[in-house]
Amino acid sequence: KQEVTQIPAALSVPEGENLVLNCSFTDSAIYNLQWFRQDPGKGLTSLLLIQSSQREQTSGRLNASLDKSSGRSTLYIAASQPGDSATYLCAAPLSGGYNKLIFGAGTRLAVHP
Amino acid sequence: EPEVTQTPSHQVTQMGQEVILRCVPISNHLYFYWYRQILGQKVEFLVSFYNNEISEKSEIFDDQFSVERPDGSNFTLKIRSTKLEDSAMYFCASRGEFYYEQYFGPGTRLTVT
Numbered sequence: 688k689q690e691v692t693q694i695p696a697a698l699s700v701p702e703g704e705n706l707v708l709n710c711s712f713t714d715s716a717i718y719n720l721q722w723f724r725q726d727p728g729k730g731l732t733s734l735l736l737i738q739s740s741q742r743e744q745t746s747g748r749l750n751a752s753l754d755k756s757s758g759r760s761t762l763y764i765a766a767s768q769p770g771d772s773a774t775y776l777c778a779a780p781l782s783g784g785y786n787k788l789i790f791g792a793g794t795r796l797a798v799h800p
Numbered sequence: 801e802p803e804v805t806q807t808p809s810h811q812v813t814q815m816g817q818e819v820i821l822r823c824v825p826i827s828n829h830l831y832f833y834w835y836r837q838i839l840g841q842k843v844e845f846l847v848s849f850y851n852n853e854i855s856e857k858s859e860i861f862d863d864q865f866s867v868e869r870p871d872g873s874n875f876t877l878k879i880r881s882t883k884l885e886d887s888a889m890y891f892c893a894s895r896g897e898f899y900y901e902q903y904f905g906p907g908t909r910l911t912v913t
Contacts, residue, residue, distance in 0.1 A: 719901075721901060730906035731891060732904070778843070786856050787848060787858075790843040790844070
């Protein structure tokens with residue numbers, strides 16, 4: 688059974704800081720891991736998908752890493768901005784599967800000017 | 801940029817009534833999903849659909865739920881007799897055949913009174 692945990696649950700930082708959000712998963716036999724952003728009352732915006740064959744994936748100021756052996760992924764946000772304020776979710780598929788995503792509870796990020 | 805769309809954005813219904821939530825997945829995608837998020841809780845998987853049939857479903861997806869792809873563009877979730885505990889945000893998602901990134905719609909907020 689796949690369980691996904693995210694720490695911290697909430698984070699409040701001043702603008703400009705570099706941030707690391709953590710995601711851990713119990714079953715390392717995954718093909719990929721996906722990071723999402725969710726604004727309050729809104730849908731999920733896909734930020735990055737890391738394939739199991741990759742160790743890192745970058746998009747703009749975002750960098751995600753994946754370490755299957757330790758069951759961990761991190762999302763690094765460089766030079767944070769108030770517009771980055773949102774909840775960040777990671778999701779891993781059920782072991783051996785391509786379909787069902789198991790979500791963490793998210794990290795609620797607030798970046799203040 | 802192609803996106804998943806969902807209608808309505810908000811649906812209020814009385815307990816025991818039937819509701820149909822509608823989704824238009826990205827046009828060349830072949831895998832379709834429904835997830836839901838009860839307020840303050842994790843996003844949870846309901847069902848996946850491929851090649852005109854359900855490929856996987858969760859314990860939540862009981863006989864009160866059904867999905868359908870009535871034509872080449874729409875994907876629907878029907879709840880036959882709504883309960884108070886069905887109140888949640890329902891998200892539709894889709895993905896292509898060879899790339900596993902799931903793209904989510906903006907969600908339908910279902911309120912059962």
